[in-house]
Amino acid sequence: MHEPDFSADLAALRRDQAALDAMPGVEYLHGRWVVVRNGILRGLFDCFPDASRFATSIGPGPALVQQVGEPPIVLDLRR
């Protein structure tokens, strides 16, 4: 089965993740939702819907929308 190409999205998100991890004082943002695009922290929010709406407002394309300190998303589909 041909799988769609999402490598560019993943690469951009990995860069944003690395930028977030390296951000000084990120530990003080624990529990807040962040929007990171092109390695720059664009906004801080209390919930995912607000962060998502903001991410939409800054234009299309990949942008990391994540709750600081949340565990990574791991899905086990071996069922």
Add this chain to the structure above:
Amino acid sequence: MIHKGTDRLLRIGPLMEVGVQRAQEGAPKHPAIALIDTGASASCIDLALAQALNLDAAGIATVQSHHGTTQRPVYRGVIYFGQRWIDLRLTGVALPGDHEITPYRVLIGRDALSFGRFAYDGPAGTFRLDFPPASEG
């Protein structure tokens, strides 16, 4: 809302039609068959559908399957359950929806179910999924 379908409910699981929308006001809603999957912590969407709807990638998930462990994009999307909608993160996986035993392109995981009440009535061959109005949820 009560859904009935004894044979499919037994063979496949609780299936329902949902609307999928790009997280942008006024974006078109795309109908899709969804499987309610209480075994999945996070909701998922077929990768090809996510790209066709221009959903924006917002994270990375690690997906373990029989083919190995891979990284997949997580998209921002809106799922409509009737009139009620929920902003969700949807992990992109291969769910082409073209097979008799996998006719769905969306998995509704426990992240979405955390907003509502899900009841499965095996003897009656029905299930029910209700979401309180957004102000209560």
